[in-house]
Amino acid sequence: MRDLSKLPKAHLHLHFTGSMRLETLVDLAQASRTRLPSSIMDGDPLRVPADHRGWFRFQRSYDTARQLVTDEETMRRIVLEAALDDAAEGSRRLELQVDPTSYAPFVGGITPALEIILDAARQATVLTGVEVAVIVAASRMRHPLDARTLARLAVRYAGDAPGTVIGLGLSNDERAGDTASWGPAFKIARRGGLAAMPHAGELLGPEHVRDVVDALGPTRLGHGVRTGEEPALLDRVVAAGISLEVCPASNVCLGVYHGPADVPLGTLLQHGAQVALGADDPLLFQSRLVDQYAIAREQGLDDAELAELARGSIRASLASPTSKAAWLTEVDAWLASPDPGERSAAETASAPTSGEEAAAA
Numbered sequence: 001m002r003d004l005s006k007l008p009k010a011h012l013h014l015h016f017t018g019s020m021r022l023e024t025l026v027d028l029a030q031a032s033r034t035r036l037p038s039s040i041m042d043g044d045p046l047r048v049p050a051d052h053r054g055w056f057r058f059q060r061s062y063d064t065a066r067q068l069v070t071d072e073e074t075m076r077r078i079v080l081e082a083a084l085d086d087a088a089e090g091s092r093r094l095e096l097q098v099d100p101t102s103y104a105p106f107v108g109g110i111t112p113a114l115e116i117i118l119d120a121a122r123q124a125t126v127l128t129g130v131e132v133a134v135i136v137a138a139s140r141m142r143h144p145l146d147a148r149t150l151a152r153l154a155v156r157y158a159g160d161a162p163g164t165v166i167g168l169g170l171s172n173d174e175r176a177g178d179t180a181s182w183g184p185a186f187k188i189a190r191r192g193g194l195a196a197m198p199h200a201g202e203l204l205g206p207e208h209v210r211d212v213v214d215a216l217g218p219t220r221l222g223h224g225v226r227t228g229e230e231p232a233l234l235d236r237v238v239a240a241g242i243s244l245e246v247c248p249a250s251n252v253c254l255g256v257y258h259g260p261a262d263v264p265l266g267t268l269l270q271h272g273a274q275v276a277l278g279a280d281d282p283l284l285f286q287s288r289l290v291d292q293y294a295i296a297r298e299q300g301l302d303d304a305e306l307a308e309l310a311r312g313s314i315r316a317s318l319a320s321p322t323s324k325a326a327w328l329t330e331v332d333a334w335l336a337s338p339d340p341g342e343r344s345a346a347e348t349a350s351a352p353t354s355g356e357e358a359a360a361a
């Protein structure tokens, strides 16, 4: 039972607004004299059924938080705090999803909005040691032409280093719109050297995953957790080298699975899927990155298997080969470190009588 917050890992599924600390949200609400919904304030994670009405409640809470982000200083604060929280949880790399459209009116357009986020990501990288890169996320609730505009913007800042754009995402209600209509935006992104990272396979099942894989050419799937409902499709996704950003607490809070034990991590791993655990929206789900690994441990994964999960997150990241190699070595060191659980069990069993023996144990 090694310390999961010390396990080196990459965090590949976290939304900008959803990453906000609760105290930051409260600060912003007080400053603007905004009343926050009790669903956010009661300290319990938001739990809603996966039907449309449940999703809208989730969306309303999310929008309330987003509407409080109305200046550059707040945008920078959110990025820095996300990186600080990731650093405390052993993350070496954070790939943060942002739709700059929401903040554009306050800072002079989508280009300055993205530039602020990228600059904040570079600064956060220096200050925390966590590499922070950005995924520009288009929204299924907007017109696909908006996604093309975002894709062209994102391509101008493409890279793999901290403070660059690494991919194009597609978020919000999976059930909205016709998946193929976002094909051109993802084509622009892929041609411009960006990875395709759309959401799929959380609220909807294998049929939707198939649509997204066929139409958008993903490098990774946001969630993808329901792909395993059709084993042949999961095998196809694995063979295509598409990684899955699985967010167990999000799945449970959105009513996709009854409890953490029901999230089918085992099925995905048995099929050889490369899984990167993510927190999605810790502000609403009250569950951060390490909590996702704790859920995997509760499902019965031992430390070697948890280390392999962390390696999967690092491999699935878009970090440079040099960074990945360094972090993978650190994962090996974590696994090679003494297991505190085993040591205390051994101490109890042998009950050393002298200080010398205790030292040897």
Ligand SMILES: [Zn+2]
Pocket (backbone or CB within 6 Å): 013, 015, 171, 199, 222, 280
């Ligand atoms: Zn998400």
